[in-house]
Amino acid sequence: MLPLVASYAFGHGLLVRGQPIEQSAGLSPRERETLQWTAEGKTDWEIGEIMGISEHGVDSHLRGVRTKLRTRNRAQSVAEGFRLGLIV
Numbered sequence: 001m002l003p004l005v006a007s008y009a010f011g012h013g014l015l016v017r018g019q020p021i022e023q024s025a026g027l028s029p030r031e032r033e034t035l036q037w038t039a040e041g042k043t044d045w046e047i048g049e050i051m052g053i054s055e056h057g058v059d060s061h062l063r064g065v066r067t068k069l070r071t072r073n074r075a076q077s078v079a080e081g082f083r084l085g086l087i088v
Contacts, residue, residue: 025084026068032086034061039078039087 081087
């Protein structure tokens with residue numbers, strides 16, 4: 001949980017500093033939505049319930065996010081999403 005909180009704080013710090021915001025980084029709308037819910041600290045099950053998809057579908061979207069953002073895990077994906085301005 002602490003890495004997600006740190007990622008969230010880092011991302012907001014970049015926004016306050018006025019860093020340029022990347023619009024999509026090649027992510028699909030569903031991948032961006034999944035990343036946003038991940039940043040909120042939701043589990044795969046919770047994200048699946050919110051988005052109306054299975055946990056496997058959530059995992060698939062997050063794998064796509066990791067591939068496109070070249071990250072290795074959820075926390076790194078969230079941090080990169082904040083850095084790029086993909087997460088509000």
